[in-house]
Amino acid sequence: MLNIQNTNYSGEVLEQLLTVAATGNELVEKGLIHIEPGISDKFSIPRLKTGKMLQKRKEQPENSDSKGDFNYSEVELKPVDFMAFATFNPRSFEKIWRKYQPKGNLVFSELPAGAQNALLAELAKAVKFELGKHFIVGKEGADDDSLFNGILTRILANTDIVKVETTTTTMLEKLKAVKDKIPTTMRSNPGLRILMSVEDFDQYDEELTAQPSKGANYTDTNASRYKGIGIEYMANWPSGVIVATITGMDTTTNLWAAVNLQDDMDVIQIDKLTNAGERYFFKMLMKADTNVAFGEECVVLDTREPQI
Secondary structure, three states: OEEEOOOOOOOOOHHHHHHHHHHOOHHHHOOOOEEEOOOOOOEEEEEEEEOOOOOOOOOOOOHHHOOOOEEEEEEEEOOEEEEEEEEEOHHHHHHOOHHHOOOOOHHHOOOOHHHHHHHHHHHHHHHHHHHHHHHHHOOOOOOOOOOOOOHHHHHHHOOOOEEOOOOOOOHHHHHHHHHHHOOHHHHOOOOEEEEEEHHHHHHHHHHHHHOOOOOOOOOOOOOOEEOOEEEEEEOOOOOOEEEEEEOOOOOOOOEEEEEOOOOOOOOEEEEEOOOOOOOEEEEEEEEEEEEEOOHHHOEEEEOOOOOO
C-alpha cells in the first residue's frame, strides 16, 4: 500500500516503489530466487526426503519388510523489520528549479508534485542498491548495516553444504573442482547455475580469451557458461566464493526469500515532520529474510582468507 498524506502527489513512480523491495536486487532480477510475499511473521519451507525403497520381491511382505523412510522437515523464513527514513526541506528546491518556487503565501506552500517524484525516484534507487547487497551478504545484527541474513550468509552457515577444497589459482581449475563435486542428480536440472562475482567472471573470461584458438577474441566476452552450466555473476557477490546450486523463481528453486510489502502501517509515507515546521520526511517499512531449502544442494568453494 502507498499512502501519500498530502494532496500534491501525482503517482508517477508509484509502481516502481511498490516493487522495489522485492525486485531491487540481482538475485531476483536474474530469476535466481523465489520470493514469497505477504509474510508478516514467518513462513516454513516444507522438505521431504526419502530413503532407498527397492528390495527383492517377497510373496507375502509384512510390516517388518518395510524399507525406506519419509523424513519431513521444515526450513524457516522469518522476515526481519527494517526501514528507510529521510527528512528534507522542500524549500531547498527554490534555489534549484524556478518551477518549484512557491506561489502565494509561504506559510501555505506545500511540497510540489514534481519535487516529490524526483525525490521518490532517488529514494527508490538508493533502496534498490542497498537491498541488493543485503539479499546476498547481509547479516542480521544490532547496527543499521546488519538488517537480515542474506542468501550467501545462509549458505555458508549451513552444515549440510558440499565444500570444495582446492589450492589452484586459475578460474578454469576452480570451476572444474566445483563441477566435479556437483551431485549427478543435480547435473540435468535446468535450474542449475554457478554463482560468482563480477571480478571472478572477468578472470574466467580473460583465461578463456588467452587460450590459443579457443574462446572469444579480445573485443568480445565469452559465453557465461562452464561445461554447459550457466554462470550468473553479480556485483554484490564477494570475490573468491563460487556456489553451484539449483535456482529459479518458482518453488523448485533452492534459494528462497520472504518479504512483506503490506503491513498495518504504510510502506511509504510522505508528510511534514512537524505541523509547525517546514521539513518533510520519507518513510518506508519493510521486512525480509532468506534461506536455502537444502544445504546439500549447495556446492561451495570459498578461497577467501579466514575472517578475523
